[in-house]
Amino acid sequence: MLHLVTFSVRQALEGLWRNRVMSLAATVTMVMMLLLLSSLVIVLSGMQAGLAFVESKVEVRVELAEGVAQDRVDSLTAQLRSLPEVSDVIYVSKEQALADFTQQRIADGQPDLTDYIRNPFPNQLSVKLRDPRVSDQVMSVLDAERGPVVANVVEKQKDIDKLVSVTATLRTVGVAVLALVGLTVLLIVVNSIRMAVMSRSQEIEIMRLVGASDHFVRWPFIVEGLLVGLLGAAVTLTLLLLASGPISEVAKVIAGQVPVGFSQSLTFQVTSMVLIAGLGLGGVGAWISVRAYLRNAT
């Protein structure tokens, strides 16, 4: 077993070196594909973080009519709370609403003008949804109470829908592009290993005649494919490591208060995906190539 491993690694390294132009081409395309994969993962995770952030802020804001009796407000609150799509209903008094607004202006570094105006905010109910995109029942309840109790309903669903569709499109396009590039890489690996197999066909023939088991014939090439994948992954991760600082800076500038960047979990995710994709494509490509060859040559 150990002998098979050392033999395979030794033969694979020899094969990589002997076929270095093709190996280099395979590795470079592998790196490009892996860079594409990791940027897609990073961008999508950024968009996902943004989406989660925006979704957490989204609510249905119900502006109550002036001078509504407290018991009617309480019964509406209870009714909304009982809906399965609602996670919480919070009463926001007009004073509270003004205070929140003032605080946000100060946080944004803008002058506090509230001293000069009369409080424009009505009393409000803030309805938190379980899924920001599902609010049909809430809307129908509110529509029924419109007039005497509910003065106005402010919805922010439209914004979310846009963001969701952008994310979904990006994911679809990204996965499609990735699949095409992945296929290209696979074919290049298959071709590169096929050339390695051809250049060693004499050796393979002798191996088979002297009674080498299929493992000894096959594994050197599979290891060669895995090494191309590993090399590609290593180069990709090095490039990403070098670029991660600047990328994080740019992301912070673009995203503002949205928490994006290389969190530990994202780093782990990208590293493991790059490694798995690299080794997987290299190994599978080599396996396909060797299998096709050996089947013809039994």
Added chain:
Amino acid sequence: MSDAASTGAARTPGMLLGAEPHRTAVLEPPGLPRDPWMSPGPTAGYQGPPLMPPMPPLGPPLLAIRMDEVTKVYPNGKHAVEDIDLVVPEGDFVFLVGPSGAGKSTLIKLLVCDEEATTGTLEVAGHDLGTIKRGEIPKLRRQIGIVFQDFRLLPRKTVRENVAFALEVTGANRKQTRTTVDRLLGLVGLTGQADQRPGQLSGGEMQRAAIARAMVHDPRLVIADEPTGNLDPLISWEIIQLLLRINEMGTTVLMATHNAEVVTALRKRVVGLEAGRIVRDEVGGYHRDYA
């Protein structure tokens, strides 16, 4: 081979074979034109001294090869070999002769499991090749040493590495490999050339290296396909001597050859193939005229 010849085949018991019942075709159809390759060459009447002492009697009649009505039809419809019945006891030295295209190569491919027989049963070194599993084929091949006309040495490796390679790829450890390779290089007389590459060797030396490689697993059977085809007569004799020595040590040798001089001189068993059939099986003589 004409139809008249095949239907006229008289099946008689083989001459060399022991207890194992078998059939061997000995065929001498009357009136057939003699093929040019069969005619006695200038060296056909070699009368020199016997090159080797006669072999001691064998122990139990183990069989290296047993073929029973073996036929191989290629996908293109060509009948490469037909109705081959051949029994080779362990320790035998057998020449396989016949014109090009007679089926010698196919027969060898069948024996080393490179091709599968279309019909018939075929046993080599105790393995039934009809039922052998794919995973077992390497084990079978380790019991067969194969030598080719074109040597098939790896040009980038030295003689020592070429021989060691056959052990390396079958999982032998380093120490074991070194001992075996040294012993075999001594046997074939290449100790001094161990670190040269095939390009630096003469044809005879290359073939000796190939024979050393064929011997690494102590095979029960050595199959040599025209081993002297690329060599001049003197060197050919050296190679034959080496194969005889290997045979003397107990290994069965099956040698396909066109070398009439060698076949005639050695008085070993000769199996003649023509158009895919065994047309003779007897001791001595390259051509069909025998006393």
